[in-house]
Amino acid sequence: MTAFTPKQQPFPAEIPFLHDLGVEFHGMADGRAEIALTLQPRHMNSWHVTHGGVVMTLLDVVMSMAGRSLDPDARGGVTIEMKTSFMEPGGRAGGRIVARGHAFHRSRTMCFCEGELWDGERLVAKSMGTFKYLKRPDAGPRMEHG
Numbered sequence: 695m696t697a698f699t700p701k702q703q704p705f706p707a708e709i710p711f712l713h714d715l716g717v718e719f720h721g722m723a724d725g726r727a728e729i730a731l732t733l734q735p736r737h738m739n740s741w742h743v744t745h746g747g748v749v750m751t752l753l754d755v756v757m758s759m760a761g762r763s764l765d766p767d768a769r770g771g772v773t774i775e776m777k778t779s780f781m782e783p784g785g786r787a788g789g790r791i792v793a794r795g796h797a798f799h800r801s802r803t804m805c806f807c808e809g810e811l812w813d814g815e816r817l818v819a820k821s822m823g824t825f826k827y828l829k830r831p832d833a834g835p836r837m838e839h840g
Contacts, residue, residue, distance in 0.1 A: 706762075707770070712755060715748065725797040727759035735787045744785035744818070750778055752793040753809040753821040760795035761805030761825050768827040774804070776823040784811070784818030791818065803827060 705712065705719045715737070720728040729752060731737070739745040758771050785791045792812045799806040804826055811819040 706759075709755075711751075715751065717752065717755070720792075722759045722763040725760055725764050725800075727756050727763060727795045728792065729756050729759070730790060730792045732790050733785050733787050737785070738787055741783065742786060743783040744791060744813075746780065749780070749784075749791075749811055749819050750776070750821070752791070753778060753795075753811055753819065754823065756793040756795035757797075757807035757809040757821065757823045758795075758825050760809075761797040761800065761807050761827065764797055764800050764805065765827055767829060769829060771805075771825045771827045774824040774826050776821060778819055778821040780819045781817055784813035784816055789813065 706722070716731060716734065718730045718732075720730060722728075731748070731752060733744060737744055737748045754773055754776060757776075758773065762768050762771060790813075793809060794812070795807055795809040797805050797807045804824060807823050807825065809821040809823070810817060811821075
């Protein structure tokens, strides 16, 4: 996958969870996206490598962004399905991991994407996902019951 110039930019949407994790946005355009994370002890599992939940979060976000880059009118998206294969443990506190996403097929409301998570030159995990893009920004309030 083509890499963006590793220069942190503001995220195109405010996502508090990503801010809390410390995720850096490198870019999204033409069906591709890239994000990165400098790992802290809080990102580790009991074996002192990147926690699988952190890996899956980065892959989910980068694939969604790759798909959104193809539709400037999309206000948001939801993950319909995601499969992740963990190739090997990767990332230690103080190190850096990079996630790259690619949208390889898009319909009017759905997008099919793949993502990879890299620890330097090592492929740590690969993912495929299906995303539904929303034109309306009020999905959260509509989910409230009461």
